[in-house]
Amino acid sequence: MDAVIIAAGFGSRLRDLSDSKPLTPVAGIPLIELGVLQARAAGVERVTVVTGHEAARVEQFLADLSRRTGVEVHAQRVADxxxxxxxxVIAGANRVAQMGGSDFLLMMADHxxxxxxLSRLAQVGAPDRGVTLxxxxRVDSPLVDPDDATWVKTDGHGRxxxxxxxLTDYDVVDCGAFLATPELPEAIAAAISAGKPGSLSDGMQALADKGRAATMEIAGAWWLDVDDPRAHALAEAEAPSRLVLLYR
Structure with a gap:
């Protein structure tokens, strides 16, 4: 199984703590390394990290991370x-395809x-879906930032x-982890061609309109979007007891 971790953005809300969001430490471990750790623990064999802002620093870290851990980590720099x-997403999916892969876990570096x-998500692929989110x-959880969350409306049957x-009418919140097939980057590219900005949500909505976007409810499992100092403080307090912090 491949994983793609998106780590290209500026990270403006964490600038007071770090000038590189992927390299911001939580429990002494950079966010991007925590992502690789959790992906590895879920059975991922190869990780592609999409870089952009502070790309050279992040890529140098990734090369060292791969050497010292034995995890196969590849950097793919986005053009802009x-x-x-x-x-x-398109850049990461293209790199996966170039390496002979197809479906992949998609993660955000700050989640x-x-x-x-991730272990459960990796197992839920099926022919009747192009992506599973x-x-x-728990839309009212104190761990969810309502000003930054991506909201999701379902049909009551997991679609x-x-x-x-x-969105003002929603029933679940997006956790920032996906099991993607090649349909997702294709849907994003089609949305761009149709004049959309090219967000991940544009591609997700296109697949939803076709009945090809499914959900996996996490059933009370722990996750956190580390997007600002408040969330970072929560992560510092809770991550050591919630996450795999050793390679195995």
Whole structure:
């Protein structure tokens, strides 16, 4: 199984703590390394990290990470990191395809997950879907930032009908982890061609409109979007007891 971790953005809300979001430490471990750790614990054999802002620093770290851990980690630099995150998804998926892969776990560098979420997600692929999104019913959880969350409306049977940051009618929240097939980058590319900005949500909505976007409810498992100092403090307090912090 491949994983793609999106780590290209600027990370403006964490600038007071770090000038590189992927290299921001939590429990003494950079966020991007925590992502690789959890992916490895979930059975991922190869990780592609899409870089952009501070790319040279992040790529140097990734090369060292791969050497010292034995995890196969590849960097794929996106052409313009200021573009919407769908461009990073396309870049990462293209690298996976070049290496002979197909489906992949898709993660955001600033989201951290208990390994069980990723382990379960890696097993839920099926011919009737082009993407599966990990979602949480706990929309009022204190761990969720309502000003930055991506909200999801489902049909009540595990299929996405609408997704976006500005939804007012929703029943679950996007956890930032996906099991993607090549249909997802293809849908993003088609959305761009149709004049959309090119966000990941643009591709997700396109697949939802075709009935090809499913959800996996995480059933109370732990996750956190480490996007600002408040969330970082929560991560510092909880990550050591929630995450795999050793390679195995």
């Amino acid at each position: 990191w200021s573009q919407p995150n769908g461009f990073s 951290i997950f208990s390994a069980e979420i 990990a979602t949480d019913l 996405i009908t609408a997704i976006g940051k500005h």
